[in-house]
Structures are given as C-alpha cells and as structure tokens.
Amino acid sequence: MDAPAAQAVVPATSLRRKDLLGIAELTPEEIVLVLDTAEAMKEISQRQIKKVPALRGRTVVNLFFEPSTRTRTSFEIAEKRLSADTLGVAIASSSVVKGESLVDTARNIEAMGPSMIVLRHPASGAAHLLSRVCKSPIINAGDGLHEHPTQALLDAFTIRERKGRIKGLKVAIVGDLLHSRVLRSNVLLLTKLGADVWVCGPPTLIPLGLEQLGVKTTSRVDEAVEGADVVMMLRIQLERMEGGFFPSLREYFSVFGMTAARLKRARPDVIVMHPGPINRGVEIASDVADGPFSVILDQVANGVATRMAVLYLLAGGGADNEAVA
Amino acid sequence: MKRLLKGARVVDPASGLDGAYDVLIDAGRISKVGRDLPVSLADGGVVVPLTPAFVICPGFIDMHVHLREPGQEHKETVATGVASAVAGGFTAVACMPNTKPVNDNAGVTELILKKAADAGLARVYPIGAVSRGQAGEQLADIAELKQAGCVALSDDGHPVSTALLARRAMEYAGMFGMPLIEHCEDPSLKGDGVAHEGPVAASLGLKGIPGIAEAITAGRDILIAEMVGGHVHVAHMSAWTTLEAVRQGKSRGVKVTCEVAPHHFTLTDALLGAPVPYDTDTKMNPPLREHRDMTAMLAGIADGSVDVIATDHAPHHADEKNVEFDRAPFGIVGLETAIPIALDKLVHAGVVRLPRLVEMMSVNPAAILKVPGGSLAEGAVADLTILAPDQMVTIDRHAFVSKSHNTPYHGYTFRGAAAATIVGGRVVYVNAATGIALAAEARS
Numbered sequence: 071m072d073a074p075a076a077q078a079v080v081p082a083t084s085l086r087r088k089d090l091l092g093i094a095e096l097t098p099e100e101i102v103l104v105l106d107t108a109e110a111m112k113e114i115s116q117r118q119i120k121k122v123p124a125l126r127g128r129t130v131v132n133l134f135f136e137p138s139t140r141t142r143t144s145f146e147i148a149e150k151r152l153s154a155d156t157l158g159v160a161i162a163s164s165s166v167v168k169g170e171s172l173v174d175t176a177r178n179i180e181a182m183g184p185s186m187i188v189l190r191h192p193a194s195g196a197a198h199l200l201s202r203v204c205k206s207p208i209i210n211a212g213d214g215l216h217e218h219p220t221q222a223l224l225d226a227f228t229i230r231e232r233k234g235r236i237k238g239l240k241v242a243i244v245g246d247l248l249h250s251r252v253l254r255s256n257v258l259l260l261t262k263l264g265a266d267v268w269v270c271g272p273p274t275l276i277p278l279g280l281e282q283l284g285v286k287t288t289s290r291v292d293e294a295v296e297g298a299d300v301v302m303m304l305r306i307q308l309e310r311m312e313g314g315f316f317p318s319l320r321e322y323f324s325v326f327g328m329t330a331a332r333l334k335r336a337r338p339d340v341i342v343m344h345p346g347p348i349n350r351g352v353e354i355a356s357d358v359a360d361g362p363f364s365v366i367l368d369q370v371a372n373g374v375a376t377r378m379a380v381l382y383l384l385a386g387g388g389a390d391n392e393a394v395a
Numbered sequence: 396m397k398r399l400l401k402g403a404r405v406v407d408p409a410s411g412l413d414g415a416y417d418v419l420i421d422a423g424r425i426s427k428v429g430r431d432l433p434v435s436l437a438d439g440g441v442v443v444p445l446t447p448a449f450v451i452c453p454g455f456i457d458m459h460v461h462l463r464e465p466g467q468e469h470k471e472t473v474a475t476g477v478a479s480a481v482a483g484g485f486t487a488v489a490c491m492p493n494t495k496p497v498n499d500n501a502g503v504t505e506l507i508l509k510k511a512a513d514a515g516l517a518r519v520y521p522i523g524a525v526s527r528g529q530a531g532e533q534l535a536d537i538a539e540l541k542q543a544g545c546v547a548l549s550d551d552g553h554p555v556s557t558a559l560l561a562r563r564a565m566e567y568a569g570m571f572g573m574p575l576i577e578h579c580e581d582p583s584l585k586g587d588g589v590a591h592e593g594p595v596a597a598s599l600g601l602k603g604i605p606g607i608a609e610a611i612t613a614g615r616d617i618l619i620a621e622m623v624g625g626h627v628h629v630a631h632m633s634a635w636t637t638l639e640a641v642r643q644g645k646s647r648g649v650k651v652t653c654e655v656a657p658h659h660f661t662l663t664d665a666l667l668g669a670p671v672p673y674d675t676d677t678k679m680n681p682p683l684r685e686h687r688d689m690t691a692m693l694a695g696i697a698d699g700s701v702d703v704i705a706t707d708h709a710p711h712h713a714d715e716k717n718v719e720f721d722r723a724p725f726g727i728v729g730l731e732t733a734i735p736i737a738l739d740k741l742v743h744a745g746v747v748r749l750p751r752l753v754e755m756m757s758v759n760p761a762a763i764l765k766v767p768g769g770s771l772a773e774g775a776v777a778d779l780t781i782l783a784p785d786q787m788v789t790i791d792r793h794a795f796v797s798k799s800h801n802t803p804y805h806g807y808t809f810r811g812a813a814a815a816t817i818v819g820g821r822v823v824y825v826n827a828a829t830g831i832a833l834a835a836e837a838r839s
Binding site: 094171172173191192193194195196198199202213214215216217251254277278279280282283 | 592593594595596597598599600601602603605671672673714717718719720721722
C-alpha cells in the first residue's frame, strides 16, 4: 500500500504492465508517460480525419455492468480513433441476469479472443479479480467505490494543460468522499505528483482513515477553497440523502454547494472541475458550472485523448514502433 | 484394552501437572497418570514409547464451528467436519445452529448427533438457536433443545436481535445452565459493510464495519447478564473495545467469557490489500481488524482476559468465494490450522506458556459448555490431544481434510503441530510426519 519506491527510470514508450487496475499501482513516471502520450493523442482528435491505425486488427470489449454514458462513449470513441474493433457488452443484455458469475462471464468473453477488456463494475476489486483470471489486459473503467483511474488521468491532464504543472498546486475536492472512486484515484494521483490536496465534505461522507492517504480533510468548505488553484466538485447522489448522510439536498447546497461567492476565496485563476454528471443546485451552482472558471467540458474532451493514450500504451504502444502520426 | 503412553511431557492444567509422566488409558478412560508406571500390562495391553518432544494434553475442544449439515453439504458435512477436527487435533467441536433448516428443534439436533455418531471421530456438541428460525422474534423451544443434546444457545451469524430477547434468553436458558453465545454486532452500524472500517477499507473502497459495532452489543449483553445473573459468552472477539467491555464486566463479577479466533490474533486488514488484493479468503465476520486490535487480542490472551481460542471454522465452496469481494460469503476454515498457529504465535512467540494454551483450548471450553473433558483426572474420558510443538508445518489448503479450502494461511509455515488425536481411548488421527509411534484405529 506504500507509494512505490523511487527507481532509476528508463524513458518508457509503453506501460510495462498488463493491466490498468488503479492509480495505486502506477509510478509517477508512468503517470507522466500517459499524460505526455495523451498530448499527442489530443492532437489527433483535432485533425480533420481523427483516426490512426495504431490498434488496427485489435478487438476491445467494453464490459459495462453499470450504466454509464460518459465513460463508455469516451472509451468507444477513443478505441475507434485508434482503429480498434469495439464491442459493447451492457448489463441488460448480459448473461449475469441468468446467474452467471463475473469470472465465468469474463472467461467466456476471453475465449473469443479480445485484445483488451475495459471493465466497469459496481464491486470494488472487480478489475483485480478479472486480471487474475484473464490473460487479456484489463482497463478499470470504475470498480465500485475503489478506483476510476482513467478519470484521474484525464483530470490530471486537464490540470496540467491549464496550469502547466501539478506539483505544488492546491487542489480542493469537495463532495461525497465516502462513495467516490473518482476521489480515491484523484487523491492517489495528485499526491504522487506533489499537489497539496484538500478534501472536504460532511463528516458523514468522509471515510475513516482517509487522511492516511496524505490529504488534509476538513468539513469547512471555505477552508478547503481558500487559495485553491483547482476546485473539483464530486457528484452528490440522491440516495445518499435517503441513507441519512445529510438531511436534505437543499441543506447540502447551503453548506457545501459551490457558488460564485464561495469561489472568490480561491485563486483568481482557479479552475473548477467536475467528473459529471453534474447536479445543478446540489453540489454546484449553474453559474459556476457554466462560468468562466469551469473546465468541465474540457475534461470530457480530454477524456478521449487520455483513454487513447492508455489503450495505446497498454497495447504495446511505442514498443513495436507502430506510428501514431 | 489398556494402553500406556510412556515418556512424553504431560500438561494437565486442571491438576497442575506439567512434566514427564506416563498416562495409562483403560476402557476409554484415564486410568492413571504418574511417573514410571509399570510397563507390564496384565491383559496384553500395549505400551506406546514416546519422547518429551510430544506433549499429552486433555483433548482440545473447538467451541465454535460450522458443520453446515443439514442443508449446505456442498461446503461441509458432519462427517467431513469431524474428520477435519481430529486432523486438526480437536477431540470435540461445538457446532453453530445456522444450518438449513436452523437447529431450533430436537429433530435437527438429533440428526446432527446421529451423523456425528455415524462418523465416530470427534465428539459433537450442538448449539441450539436462541430464536425460532434465528429470526430474532420468538424464543426457540429451549427445553426441547437441551433435552435433545444442545449445550448452549446462539443466533450466530446474527446477534440476538434485541436487548429484550437477549434478556429473556439469558433468563430462560439460565434455568438449564446453558450459556448464551453472542455474535456481537450492532446491525445498524454494520450495515452492508464487508471489511474493518479504517484506512485499509477506505483505500480499497470497501464498506466498513467499525470495531464498536461488536463492542456495543457485547456491552449490552454484559449489562443484561449482570442484571439477570446470566452467562454470556462473547463469540469470535476481534475489537480492542470489546475486550475492554469484557474486562470491565469480569472485574465487576459478571459471568462473561469470551473467545478469540486465531486469525484475529495473527492477521490484520492489511492482508485485504496485499499480497493478493481483494482475496476473498481474507473476508470473514467479524473482519480482520487493525494492528491495535490484533495486539489487544494478544494482550488479552496473555493476561487471562481471553478464556477460549475457537476457530469459527466456516467452510465455503471455492465457487462461492471466487466472486467479487462484496458478494463473497464471510468466513474461513480453521480446524486444521489452529494448533500450528497457536503453538507458533502464542507459545513459541512467548505470549503464553503451554499450560495456559491448554486452558484456552481444552479446560475452559469444557467448563463453559459443561461437557466432559478438559482434564486428565483419573476416571475422566480419555480424550487426548498429543502435540508435537517443534514440528514444522507448511499449510497446504489442498491437503485439508475439510471439504472446503478457504484459508488465508495457504503457504504459511508454522512451528508446531498436532501429532495424534485420541477420542474415548481410540486413536482417531495420527500425523505420520511427526514420527509418533501410534496408528489410527478403526472402530471396534
């Protein structure tokens, strides 16, 4: 669970690992490699013909056990821009409803010879389980409350694009810290790259022991936002109110909602982020979400480039010198 | 037939014996324990030459196992469970009532006892349900259960649902001298938690079960026991706060006893993250807790606050465990790993001396359940556990006698093993690797 020991790093042209299960396993150098590669991928996304042959002849299966619009679309576009053949398996049409176990479902899909499996699953550790039973590379597209590594990578890409660096920035993450895989991956990534990370939410939604991940925790939103370079809002789900974590959405907004007035405490060049989907008037006011500091749609755009980078690097990347350009 | 076990170390805490003694067994009972007993046995008995490398103890009793029969025979049966018990050095087990159907009536109790008699290995003491169907509403027919052979009551798997029902159960069971064995857990604090609530669960994204979920129910039951004069036994204690509640109860003279499972004094929740992240063989209830809890369990064992070591042997089929961590059933098997772990991590590690271990694994469970055993007194049943404390053992789940192999200890090496198990004078298990001069015997 410790941060990986620093070691002499040979400039890598691929991720020398089978899977992307979480940010926890990545070294800072690997993270930077993904971000650098994503820059090249972003350039592709801005061309007239947004397609390169890097993954031609490879099949990527998007195995989604949870509803997802943004992440699934983003992966599919990324795969298509790299010329992969893609296949989506959604929970409604899957055999899970027939009582098949995740392991059996995965083995059956693997028997058809995919090059890679992108997995979204409601149970923490599902991607780890699959990586133990599948030879195909697994990309974790969100497992339970655990990690959502490509979200953290695209967030880091967006921050670096706007700020030129990550080290030394004050990043305030505000919202439901208990049920958020986006939070965990972002905390791991941002602390590995040297950011000053503050997390803020009602005490009922702060997991016990979170500060051991190297963050400062507070329930005073003004303290978190004070002097922040980046303010990242996390989605509040309606069922959390029903679970008794806070009294009402209205009260949540009055105490934790990001308003233009609250944002004044941040640095004048602050950026406001949100992994989506946003709840206007719950965790974020519309004028902030749509305002001049918001980079929410940039995050979505950068998601495609970042996922292209991950797919490319896990598939062997520059190791076999297949041209991106 | 007479049998003279000669030359081993004998540890019998009940009589205070600890040294080189001979043990004479006759007709299934202890005939004599003494120095240099005559080797000429009139009626053709046998002399078993042993060395001080072997330790003869009153038979070990695991007072918390799940035998799964009736209803879940794919995990374990009474027959495979008692075979696993004797292979682990236990001469008796007490089995929890959360079978399908629940052991809340004489019919199920009698079935279990019949299967145990057919198997003819370890003794089996059924534990009856506190409430009908373990539903937490209405008391089970406790007199009927007692009559059929139940030795204690528990809704294990769940806590007794309310303070009122726990009170009624302790009051009513007291009439029969049966302890209430409580699975201490506040259901609202447990929620749908799957791991100890703390930094490890936070980083793995697993829902937490706080240590105080256990301590709160233990505290409740200790207060009830104090008020009504009942006996509550805290099952599978895991949290330092629970130990504090037990200590306070004991200091006030409350009849409260407690047990700790080997995994709670040897492992922590760090095992959930590494070496195999989300290994479902690290998922049990109560969960592996943090270092502070583990060291508290060791301290309680050392200072006498802990009465019993019991395994909470909870077999599950490999298919049931080969799923997402959230979906896997709670529990690990324990019968065949308990003695190696206890000898290594408690005796060799210097936490306790061997006689104290024998108290926790034989004397005290016999006393709490009021069953035979726990002593080598003349005339006592000849239930013996023979230890080879210096035998090195590497745990191999595939070599288990139990039907299930769900253990987090696969590949671990421990110093200490069971060398032989004798039930009612009959050798029911021999660990050949120890070189002991005994052979397992069929029933006569």
